[in-house]
Amino acid sequence: MVRAIYPGSFDPLTLGHLDIAVRASKLFDEVIVAVYDAPPKRLLFETEERMALWREALPPGVTNVSVVPYKGLTVDLAHQFDASVLVRGLRALSDFEYELEMNLTNRRMAPDIESVFLMSSHEYLYLSSTRIKEVWGLGHKLADMVPANVNRALTERLQQTDRG
Amino acid sequence: MVRAIYPGSFDPLTLGHLDIAVRASKLFDEVIVAVYDAPPKRLLFETEERMALWREALPPGVTNVSVVPYKGLTVDLAHQFDASVLVRGLRALSDFEYELEMNLTNRRMAPDIESVFLMSSHEYLYLSSTRIKEVWGLGHKLADMVPANVNRALTERLQQTDRG
């Protein structure tokens, strides 16, 4: 039984993230999406919201993916959940060196945890949460870059901000 | 049951290749090392030799790794063996763009095959068969970069060449 962790901030969840999780669910017996529990002021959505958006967005047939919050190091999280794999997406070249450095550090701390990299599907190359937030903050919707429920959540958040 | 293919020329097999295969064997139920069956004049070792070197070098406890020759596209090979995963090692940044391009092409041809990337262990970063052959051809042994049996085979080959 191989259990994998897919960690991230997911602020917001993109179609690229969802794609990686679904693809990982076919490779491993269980996939745990681990939503980084950072202080809310730096993020658009709170941890609970980001977890709920993930749960709603997962396709019905995908039954081996669960969603948890986490703090601290991903290798500690993996040990805690008895997972032996970290899943990471590679969207762009600039991801690569960061991931290589993190991977070398992780393996120094936890040689028993393997990191597995999936490359972005063609339609999600160079798609980032940061860019989506930036564009959305300037009044553009990017409906084909996020799941439908995230799109709705972004729209509501925008209306609140306008009124606020 | 997830079956994975680990394709390559392996001319010669390095400790970096062996490391990837052993790590992959813990992730997937079966790993098939697929040795590219290229015309012998371009390579140092013939296909049969490269397969034998792999079989000898695999640690005794690793029982779910087998070795086969192949020609053609790796996605066709995967279909033929009913494998759903291709395993690839990332040794260096320059590998990344090539692998990204190959991955996009492979997924266009065979959307059902997933490519999974493992990053080189620290001691095998930037280790390449090409460099080993070059250095060996100029009279240096690199015993800590190849398995012991490959080291012996390289030494024998060198003595033959000197006499030849």
Added chain:
Amino acid sequence: MVRAIYPGSFDPLTLGHLDIAVRASKLFDEVIVAVYDAPPKRLLFETEERMALWREALPPGVTNVSVVPYKGLTVDLAHQFDASVLVRGLRALSDFEYELEMNLTNRRMAPDIESVFLMSSHEYLYLSSTRIKEVWGLGHKLADMVPANVNRALTERLQQTDRG
């Protein structure tokens, strides 16, 4: 009046090349597709064939694009045709350094010629003629990566090769 040259081997023409030419045709008054006239043995299609494939593939409404053969340096070609612009596509990071080096060299030789870079459309990122030839040679069609007429030409060429 700004006349631009779009030089390349185009062996074969891909949808990515066609996309760049059509986009350039909206920026400049005239675009001259310049097909590199290399010795036929290194290429799949002869110069005349590659020119014909371009002419057939150009959409009917695009009337300011013409196709010529060329040898030698692209800056000499630009001078000969009284063009002030070279158009180049950037498909991937690995293109960038080569293009930067070529651009610096070109501007040393011909400071009056400007090179203009367009980035690949999303669907044609990392799409290369080399990869297409490789995959096609191994028996796969990639119909959505080349124009329909190039697809037919590749199929015919394959049947000839099989009989030959």
Added chain:
Amino acid sequence: MVRAIYPGSFDPLTLGHLDIAVRASKLFDEVIVAVYDAPPKRLLFETEERMALWREALPPGVTNVSVVPYKGLTVDLAHQFDASVLVRGLRALSDFEYELEMNLTNRRMAPDIESVFLMSSHEYLYLSSTRIKEVWGLGHKLADMVPANVNRALTERLQQTDRG
């Protein structure tokens, strides 16, 4: 008639920026330099100052370049000015991935806007406003990296800061 936007912070305007604008003015009928109107506390010069420095620095013969302030997305600005082209300079490899990501995002939001990239002239490769500000703040003049009027403005600003 092709109208192009050349957007940026230009804090301060460098000789590299000026070079791109002048080169773009030969390619397109009109070039609009769009100076990003950010909150003054994060920048060295206020928007009005940055616009004035541009207008003074443009060579007299260049009559088709105008200077405007802007906020928000560059594709919205382009639509507002009925421009079909965004001009961007590529100074270094690290610019490339950012520009590729921005370009893919821009074309998703505004498929009618084309981004055109010019590579830095040899003498302005790797020249950045950020580095100039850093070096100037530590007491060095870099007269050959900025136009003469920007050099004067930087000197005046430095004297004010010393007195302030």
Added chain:
Amino acid sequence: MVRAIYPGSFDPLTLGHLDIAVRASKLFDEVIVAVYDAPPKRLLFETEERMALWREALPPGVTNVSVVPYKGLTVDLAHQFDASVLVRGLRALSDFEYELEMNLTNRRMAPDIESVFLMSSHEYLYLSSTRIKEVWGLGHKLADMVPANVNRALTERLQQTDRG
């Protein structure tokens, strides 16, 4: 007599930094480790502490390395100490463009100062102070990445923080 400066923040000193300094001490007559004297709130250790850690960590046989604090530009520091060389380590590709840009800027300001780059030893590739601080802040020791005295200092600092 060639005197070299090895500048950095060294917050904290890693085995990678120590390795560069020792290797540089064999190339040049004198090596001055220059510890950047930044405001303490942004750093883990104060300037005096970082200097003391360097002095304790240098192997006894290395007698031509001294440690000084500095502010401002490294080329001004080099002039002040009559040094003609700056030593820099290259740990990763992402260092390269930053170093190239800095080097071009430095040589514009001080053409008499040469920058010399040493590549990280194999075991210290991709090792960064930033990552060490991050991991240590989350409760992991990385004893084999920092000198023994730095390891003790990090442990003490951690206990103070827990009690504080």
Added chain:
Amino acid sequence: MVRAIYPGSFDPLTLGHLDIAVRASKLFDEVIVAVYDAPPKRLLFETEERMALWREALPPGVTNVSVVPYKGLTVDLAHQFDASVLVRGLRALSDFEYELEMNLTNRRMAPDIESVFLMSSHEYLYLSSTRIKEVWGLGHKLADMVPANVNRALTERLQQTDRG
């Protein structure tokens, strides 16, 4: 006493190579330019010619640079000449990974040899012998990219080729 080797093919010697050698001559007591003695058919100039071009091009005041031919590995050459340093120029990002890989391999074979990297001067960034040969073969002179004597040698070689 530190003796350094500066190895290369130098086919032909460029102003970039000359710049690196002269800069290295200020850092080390002796610099030995080592001209790779490859089979003449692959190169434009024979080994003896390339050595003579170097000797003529070195400025009169530079008295600690000598020129030798070599075959085999540069670390063996360094041992043979009792040199402890290899000097290499970094012209472009694409040099970096190759040099990193070579450096790791060299240090595995000869831990006592240090490689020292100098970055290209601004005017010689991205300048390569390969590009010079290509452009020269197509009828363009690049007088400001090679020393005067190399320029004459290239011109003579071209006239011979035209008559031949």
